Amino acid sequence: MSGVSRTATGMPARELAFRKGDMVTIIEAVEGKGWYRARHNETGQEGLLAASALRERGAIRVDPKLSLMPWFHGKISGVEAVQELQPPEDGMFLVRESVRHPGDYVLCVSFGKEVIHYRVVHEENTLSIDSQQYFSNLIDMIEVRPPSPDSELCRGMAPLVAPANLPLCPAGWLLNLQHLTLGDRIGQGEFGDVLQGEYMGQKVAVKNVKCDVTAQAFLAETAAMTKVRHKNLVCLLGVILHNGLYIVMEFMSKGNLVNFLRTRGRALVPTQQLLLFALDVAQGMDYLESKKLVHRDLAARNILISEENVAKVSDFGLARVNPKGADATLLPVKWTAPEALKHNKFSSKSDVWSYGILLWEAFSFGRAPYPKLSLKEVTELLEQGYRMDPPEGCPPTVYALMRSCWELEPGKRPSFKKLTEKLQKELKHLRDV
Secondary structure, three states, X not given: OOOOOEOOOOOEOOEOOOOOOOOEEEEEEOOOOOEEEEEEOOOOOEEEEEHHHOOOHHHHOOOHHHHHOOOEOOOOOHHHHHHHOOOOOOOOEEEEEOOOOOOOEEEEEEEOOEEEEEEEEEEOOEEEOOOOOOEOOHHHHHHHOOOOOOOOOOOOOOOOOOOOOXXXXXXXXXXXXXXXEEEEEEEEEOOEEEEEEEEOOEXXXXXXEOOOHHHHHHHHHHHHHOOOOOOOEOOEEEEEEOOOEEEEEEOOOOOEHHHHHHOOOOXXXXXXXXXXXXXXXXHHHHHHHHOOOEOXXXXXXXXXXXXXXXXXXXXXXXXXXXXXXXXXXXXXXHHOOHHHHHHOOOOHHHXXXXXXXXHHHHHOOOOOOOOOOOHHHHHHHHHOOOOOOOOOOOOXXXXXXXXXXXXXXXXXXXXXXXXXXXXXXXXXXXXXO
């Protein structure tokens, strides 16, 4: 960290003492990459914390690994579960959140043309059905011992409710470790290295994270990725549970958009290609918007480029299906909309603001936004109505798109569908000239 951060009294700020699992409140970002001034919730002491040491409080409430498995259906009622899975067949099962007992789960097993519901009790970070066998998470309970009413897992358990008809779910996203070969390190993410690899003859990118509380936010990313498929979103191939968690994704040979543009520059990347990248991202985000998914970390560094020069949105680390009520989290200030910075209000419209910043990054060939301004200065200037000037050589129509994304009132910003239409029109105009 360059320089010395100072407190309000002018004294140099020290690093905040903490232990894993402690709760802290972020007061402000400080100058110096990845550092924050924070207050310990118990001791009241203030000091500096590295961003890498912090995780969103809400991320540890429910194990996001559950959402990686298609058999986990979230908070649905028994009636809704019956409607979901028809017709019944021996061995069919699903797990849902308990409606009557918040925090617990229900294992629903189909057997003999009936479905039996078992309550899974969650206490002290373990799960149990019979108070004899305990599991650290549902994946261990389900994947290691597939459920059946006559299995060791279910023997001695009393059904919760009368049998009903419930569905067969796909086997899940689990891949076979024996088919994975790991290669060189090709990048580094928030939760660990990104490696090049090969899975059954296909080139892949692999992220390896430990399955502990510190990796929960990243696991939530994977949960979101299992629900979406689009040509402009990086494709999740599956996960491997071994010495932690391996996230296996499609390999994007040309890296992220920032490095792609910085290493090539104006001489090698014409305006038409920049517009194509912008269109790719807008189409991917339009799809996410249609699925009510909010990215919350849209930036050029999170756009990957394929061998065929197709741009794809990646890193759903902060994505939330329903962002309402989410706890405050560490934010990329220069990419985040004012209402999200000030009131923690995230929506597709706050993603549109971030998209405007991404456009500025693209047409400045990878420059960092708000050059020479500190995070504090950016926040203050935005409230006063300041907006960045267009990058050198940026077409006026594209800069007009940026400015429309930076409307202070979210409702006045265009949708990603509208942005897609305008970019298609701009590309057609460029080709006709």
